[in-house]
Amino acid sequence: MEEMETDVIPECLISFVDSGTVESHRYFLARRTLLEMLRDRGFPIPDDDLAISLPAFRARFGDNPKLEDLRISTTIPSNPPKKLLVIFCGIEPFKLSTVREIYSWVSKEHLTGLILVLQSKMTSKARELTEEIFKFRLEIFQITELLVNITKHILKPRHVLLAAEEKEKLIAKYNVEDIQLQERKWEIMRQMSQ
Incomplete structure (x- = not known):
């Protein structure tokens, strides 16, 4: 061979x-x-x-x-x-x-x-x-x-930079602290896209 x-x-x-x-x-x-x-x-x-x-x-x-x-x-x-x-x-x-x-x-x-x-x-x-x-x-x-x-x-939702007031609304809506936003971003983004 x-x-x-x-x-x-x-x-x-x-x-x-x-x-x-x-x-x-x-x-x-x-x-x-x-x-x-x-x-x-x-x-x-x-x-x-x-x-x-x-x-x-x-x-x-x-x-x-x-x-x-x-x-x-x-x-x-x-x-x-x-x-x-x-x-x-x-x-x-x-x-x-x-x-x-x-x-x-x-x-x-x-x-x-x-x-x-x-x-x-x-x-x-x-x-x-x-x-x-x-x-x-x-x-x-x-x-x-x-x-x-x-x-x-293709399956990744687009990140959008939030204004300060939008960020505060998001924090209040999901009852999280500023530092937790990064940790929960995928869950929040899924809920926002539904």
């Missing part, structure tokens, strides 16, 4: 073969999802950043991107301006020292929001410290949650 040669890829399949690293592909997908999320929230994101292809991403950031280069900083020009920063964290455990390091860096900025993209688990002490020291809106995502933009799924 003949052995198949695994090093030879038929020409018709070459366009489907990804020759780059898995890490660069994950960063590409996560960064694109974040840019789409920020645009949906009203932040000015250039079309060129959203339309970048994987090969162009690798040409710009490399096959093993530096996390500092992947940071996203954007501002909504309003009064007062809203400034948001996205930080990609490494694969090492996210612990107290990591939180302190990020805080020392971002405390110099005048941020209204911070998004952390983690690749490892956050310790309970680190979570407590983030809730304690960051006085602005902090969102934490695992990179695996950002590989697909769930808002593009």
